[in-house]
Amino acid sequence: xxxxxxxxxxxxxxxxxxxxxxxxxxxxxxxxxxxxxxxxxxxxxxxxxxxxxxxxxxxxxxxxxxxxxxxxxxxxxxxxxxxxxxxxxxxxxxxxxxxxxxxxxxxxxxxxxxxxxxxxxxxxxxxxxxxxxxxxxxxxxxxxxxxxxxxxxxxxxxxxxxxxxxxxxxxxxxxxxxxxxxxxxxxxxxxxxxxxxxxxxxxxxxxxxxxxxxxxxxxxxxxxxxxxxxxxxxxxxxxxxxxxxxxxxxxxxxxxxxxxxxxxxxxxxxxxxxxxxxxxxxxxxxxxxxxxxxxxxxxxxxxxxxxxxxxxxxxxxxxxxxxxxxxxxxxxxxxxxxxxxxxxxxxxxxxxxxxxxxxxxxxxxxxxxxxxxxxxxxxxxxxxxxxxxxxxxxxxxxxxxxxxxxxxxxxxxxxxxxxxxxxxxxxxxxxxxxxxxxxxxxxxxxxxxxxxxxxxxxxxxxxxxxxxxxxxx
Amino acid sequence: xxxxxxxxxxxxxxxxxxxxxxxxxxxxxxxxxxxxxxxxxxxxxxxxxxxxxxxxxxxxxxxxxxxxxxxxxxxxxxxxxxxxxxxxxxxxxxxxxxxxxxxxxxxxxxxxxxxxxxxxxxxxxxxxxxxxxxxxxxxxxxxxxxxxxxxxxxxxxxxxxxxxxxxxxxxxxxxxxxxxxxxxxxxxxxxxxxxxxxxxxxxxxxxxxxxxxxxxxxxxxxxxxxxxxxxxxxxxxxxxxxxxxxxxxxxxxxxxxxxxxxxxxxxxxxxxxxxxxxxxxxxxxxxxxxxxxxxxxxxxxxxxxxxxxxxxxxxxxxxxxxxxxxxxxxxxxxxxxxxxxxxxxxxxxxxxxxxxxxxxxxxxxxxxxxxxxxxxxxxxxxxxxxxxxxxxxxxxxxxxxxxxxxxxxxxxxxxxxxxxxxxxxxxxxxxxxxxxxxxxxxxxxxxxxxxxxxxxxxxxxxxxxxxxxxxxxxxxxxxxxxxx
Numbered sequence: 012x013x014x015x016x017x018x019x020x021x022x023x024x025x026x027x028x029x030x031x032x033x034x035x036x037x038x039x040x041x042x043x044x045x046x047x048x049x050x051x052x053x054x055x056x057x058x059x060x061x062x063x064x065x066x067x068x069x070x071x072x073x074x075x076x077x078x079x080x081x082x083x084x085x086x087x088x089x090x091x092x093x094x095x096x097x098x099x100x101x102x103x104x105x106x107x108x109x110x111x112x113x114x115x116x117x118x119x120x121x122x123x124x125x126x127x128x129x130x131x132x133x134x135x136x137x138x139x140x141x142x143x144x145x146x147x148x149x150x151x152x153x154x155x156x157x158x159x160x161x162x163x164x165x166x167x168x169x170x171x172x173x174x175x176x177x178x179x180x181x182x183x184x185x186x187x188x189x190x191x192x193x194x195x196x197x198x199x200x201x202x203x204x205x206x207x208x209x210x211x212x213x214x215x216x217x218x219x220x221x222x223x224x225x226x227x228x229x230x231x232x233x234x235x236x237x238x239x240x241x242x243x244x245x246x247x248x249x250x251x252x253x254x255x256x257x258x259x260x261x262x263x264x265x266x267x268x269x270x271x272x273x274x275x276x277x278x279x280x281x282x283x284x285x286x287x288x289x290x291x292x293x294x295x296x297x298x299x300x301x302x303x304x305x306x307x308x309x310x311x312x313x314x315x316x317x318x319x320x321x322x323x324x325x326x327x328x329x330x331x332x333x334x335x336x337x338x339x340x341x342x343x344x345x346x347x348x349x350x351x352x353x354x355x356x357x358x359x360x361x362x363x364x365x366x367x368x369x370x371x372x373x374x375x376x377x378x379x380x381x382x383x384x385x386x387x388x389x390x391x392x393x394x395x396x397x398x399x400x401x402x403x404x405x406x407x408x409x410x411x412x413x414x415x416x417x418x419x420x421x422x423x424x425x426x427x428x429x430x431x432x433x434x435x436x437x438x439x440x441x442x443x444x445x446x447x448x449x450x451x452x453x454x455x456x457x458x459x460x461x462x463x464x465x466x467x468x469x470x471x472x473x474x475x476x477x478x479x480x481x482x483x484x
Numbered sequence: 485x486x487x488x489x490x491x492x493x494x495x496x497x498x499x500x501x502x503x504x505x506x507x508x509x510x511x512x513x514x515x516x517x518x519x520x521x522x523x524x525x526x527x528x529x530x531x532x533x534x535x536x537x538x539x540x541x542x543x544x545x546x547x548x549x550x551x552x553x554x555x556x557x558x559x560x561x562x563x564x565x566x567x568x569x570x571x572x573x574x575x576x577x578x579x580x581x582x583x584x585x586x587x588x589x590x591x592x593x594x595x596x597x598x599x600x601x602x603x604x605x606x607x608x609x610x611x612x613x614x615x616x617x618x619x620x621x622x623x624x625x626x627x628x629x630x631x632x633x634x635x636x637x638x639x640x641x642x643x644x645x646x647x648x649x650x651x652x653x654x655x656x657x658x659x660x661x662x663x664x665x666x667x668x669x670x671x672x673x674x675x676x677x678x679x680x681x682x683x684x685x686x687x688x689x690x691x692x693x694x695x696x697x698x699x700x701x702x703x704x705x706x707x708x709x710x711x712x713x714x715x716x717x718x719x720x721x722x723x724x725x726x727x728x729x730x731x732x733x734x735x736x737x738x739x740x741x742x743x744x745x746x747x748x749x750x751x752x753x754x755x756x757x758x759x760x761x762x763x764x765x766x767x768x769x770x771x772x773x774x775x776x777x778x779x780x781x782x783x784x785x786x787x788x789x790x791x792x793x794x795x796x797x798x799x800x801x802x803x804x805x806x807x808x809x810x811x812x813x814x815x816x817x818x819x820x821x822x823x824x825x826x827x828x829x830x831x832x833x834x835x836x837x838x839x840x841x842x843x844x845x846x847x848x849x850x851x852x853x854x855x856x857x858x859x860x861x862x863x864x865x866x867x868x869x870x871x872x873x874x875x876x877x878x879x880x881x882x883x884x885x886x887x888x889x890x891x892x893x894x895x896x897x898x899x900x901x902x903x904x905x906x907x908x909x910x911x912x913x914x915x916x917x918x919x920x921x922x923x924x925x926x927x928x929x930x931x932x933x934x935x936x937x938x939x940x941x942x943x944x945x946x947x948x949x950x951x952x953x954x955x956x957x958x959x960x961x962x963x964x965x966x967x968x
Binding site for chain 1: 798799800801802803804805807937940943944945
């Protein structure tokens with residue numbers, strides 16, 4: 012069986028959570044063949060690859076949003092009224108009718124032609140009429156083009172024939188998944204790591220270059236894409252409960268949703284040899300040093316602890332090359348606070364050598380999906396202080412029917428004083444600390460092991476094949 | 485989390501439409517100003533030379549045809565580059581890349597020189613005229629060609645004054661030099677035609693220097709970089725090339741064919757001519773002068789104001805309602821002005837036809853000329869409308885409409901003339917009238933059709949066609965040759 016794996020802005024060119032998830036899935040299921048369909052804003056080449064493609068990857072299709080397809084059309088296309096209506100309703104966010112995708116992808120084989128057509132102009136005018144506060148028409152029109160041109164271009168690309176399609180996000184990837192599923196009559200799964208449309212929404216609200224006037228439209232657009240994916244998907248998966256709630260809010264059908272958390276290599280991490288030597292209290296953080304991880308809050312918390320007379324070592328492990336400007340700012344902050352002896356940036360290291368030396372783990376991100384770093388630390392028996400973002404609360408307290416008890420503390424983001432308080436508490440209560448660590452270890456063992464995730468996806472792929480496989484040759 | 489980088493800013497910063505098109509209209513229309521000065525000069529020379537100096541007819545005819553050929557072929561050569569260069573220079577102005585303008589002028593001049601020389605060499609090879617005469621002719625030909633080139637640049641800079649004065653001085657000198665001919669010692673053995681040509685050439689060379697001076701003070705930013713970059717516009721706007729070339733060729737194609745028909749003759753073993761037809765059409769063209777003047781005036785005043793308001797709302801973020809209202813106003817005014825133009829020119833042409841018999845008798849011309857004139861005047865009327873509508877289409881950047889009109893104009897004029905040629909002199913002019921009128925009707929329909937949806941065409945103009953990059957590469961190669 013051949014699975015089309017659609018990724019957007021990640022595998023195999025950009026490393027990160029989604030990419031390593033894709034890589035794991037492919038490597039752990041050598042019995043299936045994978046076609047990678049990588050959507051990126053600009054073209055990448057083989058040299059940009061961050062991962063060695065496993066042998067069961069049978070093809071990689073690079074699609075960019077900003078390039079027209081190679082297809083040339085000679086004849087003029089006449090759209091039927093039904094097609095025009097369906098397209099118009101889709102473009103005006105009234106319906107997520109998948110037939111509209113065929114009009115965009117198959118009937119109109121050139122986005123240039125469409126955007127030069129009267130149909131386009133009429134639809135824009137209609138949409139403009141519905142705006143409550145009518146502003147610059149040319150801005151409105153360009154917003155429209157900017158919004159839909161990538162969609163047309165994407166759908167007009169040549170796509171591989173597969174037996175099942177799985178997209179690693181909604182957005183453009185989810186849209187393409189919906190289109191492929193419908194046009195090839197194959198099952199379609201979507202796994203959302205973060206909630207795509209909400210992430211775009213945050214970006215849009217922050218983006219100063221979009222006239223505030225049109226922000227609403229852009230936000231609607233990304234929700235529209237998500238709804239399209241949810242509509243066509245046979246399974247809507249995510250990593251943790253909070254995300255599932257969001258999916259339901261946006262419009263995912265409840266019976267299609269399910270949670271498959273990420274897993275870690277519990278076997279190896281839980282059996283690391285213990286370090287016995289005498290040392291100060293050691294705090295570990297497995298993070299890329301980038302703003303989203305809010306390293307400054309960590310440094311500030313360290314300063315508070317130091318001012319309270321605590322003795323400790325705080326080790327930050329993870330790549331330092333992603334945002335050098337931010338790394339330098341963090342270094343400066345450490346120096347200014349005289350924390351060089353206590354807070355150490357050790358760069359990308361083998362965490363297995365460090366984990367057994369830590370007493371606790373800390374994560375102070377302002378945004379997360381389901382952080383593997385926390386799961387890895389918990390496997391090694393570390394209690395955690397985390398911020399209340401993404402799946403962090405769920406990892407510390409467990410889902411509804413979890414029997415294991417808390418494995419640390421959850422604090423609101425950007426509160427260094429609270430982080431410091433909790434760390435102090437854990438320093439002062441070694442017995443409870445051990446107990447928390449054990450709770451976490453058990454939780455990972457029960458729900459978050461590597462093979463849990465793989466088994467569930469394997470099962471899904473198997474079901475997909477048998478459900479649709481019958482009428483395939 | 486992964487996701488597509490959000491890089492759509494530029495869409496909100498891009499300027500979509502630029503109202504840089506008006507440059508065409510001025511370049512096209514004001515060029516009839518110099519044309520008029522030159523025609524007046526030639527007519528005066530004709531008159532003076534016959535009245536005052538008693539130069540014989542054959543010599544005068546040789547001179548007139550020499551000058552006419554220079555003008556006809558310089559117009560065709562200009563047509564090859566005219567609209568393309570106008571657009572390129574207008575874009576340079578719009579983007580404020582002023583230091584590219586002078587080098588472009590050098591490049592255009594060089595290409596023009598190349599064409600002029602090629603035409604002249606062919607001519608010199610086949611004509612039995614005296615070499616000295618041919619060389620003077622070459623000087624005149626090059627001077628006129630370069631004058632047109634400078635004209636494009638000075639119009640773009642809106643330095644019409646310099647243009648007008650230069651032509652005036654050149655014209656006056658050309659005319660007055662006729663008066664000096666009796667003072668040239670006869671023992672030099674110079675033919676009268678050569679002397680007339682020398683005088684006229686002197687005038688044109690003076691005009692050239694005047695314009696050159698204007699060029700130098702208008703574009704003080706002089707360098708030699710990227711002289712041939714403008715060639716890439718041939719890749720980008722092939723329709724502009726087509727419109728410019730075919731319109732100019734279309735004006736003359738009837739003459740070229742009729743030179744071979746009944747009444748055609750060869751002067752001095754060199755110049756094909758058909759005295760009856762050529763004279764008739766020359767006078768017909770004079771009847772459309774009112775159109776040219778009215779159009780410039782109405783365009784500059786009433787219409788252009790509305791036009792600017794419309795595109796102002798389009799570009800600077802007007803609401804759709806504002807755009808729609810501006811569009812209606814603009815179309816309304818344009819309809820009014822066109823109707824007025826049509827009426828005024830109609831009256832002038834009609835009166836000219838009515839008075840033609842009397843005029844022909846008064847001027848002592850052949851009766852046939854009057855008959856042909858009546859028909860070619862109808863053709864000239866349509867031709868004037870074709871010119872005006874083509875310029876309007878270019879105002880709205882309907883390059884396709886412009887090139888279709890020009891192509892129709894050229895093809896029908898040529899085809900009808902060719903088909904009717906065997907029917908002889910009684911049918912002369914009919915082809916021109918038919919061809920021009922057909923092109924006029926087409927262009928008019930196109931303009932009406934286009935204006936009805938001008939907002940759609942403005943906003944949804946199809947992406948520029950990918951016409952390859954042959955000319956661009958040639959241009960870059962030429963740019964690199966340092967001696968050029």
